[in-house]
Amino acid sequence: MYKLNKKKNNMSLEKQEAKAAFIFIIPFFIGFLMFGIAPFLYALFISFVDFNDFKALNTLKWAGLDNYIAIFKDSIALSAYFKSFYYTIIYVPLLTIVGFFAAVLLNRAFYWKSFSRSLFLMPYVANIVAISLVFSMLFDPFGGFVNSLLNVIGIENPPLWFAGSKTAILTTAIVAAWANFPFQMVVYLAALQGVSKDLYEAAEIDGATKIQQLFKITLPIVSPTSFFLVITATIGSFQNFTIFNALTRGGPGTSSRVSSLNIYEEAFSLNHYSYSAAQAILLFLIIMVISAIQWRVQKKWVHY
Structure with a gap:
């Protein structure tokens, strides 16, 4: 009972x-x-109708795949997707590497450790507009601190940074990585503190160097964390409207007009709502495919 x-x-x-x-x-x-x-669901619906100017919803006509077909005939839209992919290729590795090594640094015992951790978190809580203003002044091609320093050390024609058609996306990726690496750092720091010190002691007894310990112990153990951060950073890299709108506005010309900016311009500047919705849905599908590939590939390098 x-x-x-x-x-x-x-x-x-x-x-x-x-x-x-x-x-x-x-x-x-x-x-x-x-x-x-x-x-x-609403964006999916309007991507299949003709809602490319102001009109009553009850007057909308079914357009089928016309909006999607138009994307592949639009050189600016296609270029925007490639620019987003190029930005992702730069941003994700840079963000992950900086976050990991910052975590390794802060995982060590040193004076003012707590203060240093708080200091490293400041970029993540800073306002993106304030960040854009500061870096716009630092990377000003005419009299900015960075180019002035490069002139002092003998570089006569320094890059134009945000004002250069070939350097705008690269420079924006650097600023974005600086602003977002604290999140990676905190997650990596939690993972590193879960690694048993006995493994490092045993490796030292066997004569393993610090580099060997890094590649044979640390990286394999934190690989699940790395996978999580890489896949979230990849998804976030395509949601890059704010940083590009604040720093370059797609310029110079359309050299840094990534897909998020192009979707915004099509919708709110040109009133092409159905066309912009089709671009957004296509971007969603691209992210899904990339994420699916990452899920398949992770089996080869992630150790649980």
């Missing part, structure tokens, strides 16, 4: 926990439906 009552109490406790979990999930689920699923 005692065992039966205990089993009933356990079942009752499980039901209570499940009920409590359901209650906590409901607000998020409602918000996700309202601000995630509903806008996506």
Whole structure:
């Protein structure tokens, strides 16, 4: 009888926990439906109709795949996708490497360790507009601190940075990595603190160098963390509207007009709502394909 009552109490406790979990999930689920699923479904719908100027919704005509076909005939739109991919190739490795080595540095024992950790977090909490103003002055091609320093050390024709058609995306990626690496650093720091010190002690006894310990112990153990950060950084890199709008506005010309900027311009400057929605859906599909490839490839280098 005692065992039966205990089993009933356990079942009752499980039901209570499940009920409590359901209650906590409901607000998020409602918000996700309202601000995630509903806008996506609406964008998907208008991408298949002719809503490329102001008109009543009841007058919309079915356009089928016309908006999607138009993308592949638009050199600026196609170029924007390639520019986004180019930005991702620069930004994600740079962000991951800087975040990892910052975590390795802060994982060591040194004076003012807590203060240094707080200092490293400052870029992540800084306002993006303030960051853009500071770096615009630093990288000013005519009299900025960086180019003035390069002139002092003998470089006569320093890069134009944000004002150069070949350097605008690269410079923006550097600034974006600087602004976002603290998140990578914190996650890596948590992973590094979970690595057993016994492994390093055993490796030292066997004569392993610090570099060998890094590649044979540290990187394999934190590889699940690396995968998480790489895939989230990749997805985030395509959502790059704010940083480009603040620093380059797609210029000079259209040299840094990435897909997020192009979608915004098509929708809110030219009122091509269906066309911009089709571009956004295509961008979503591109991100899905890249993420799927990353999931397949991670089996070869992630160690759980």
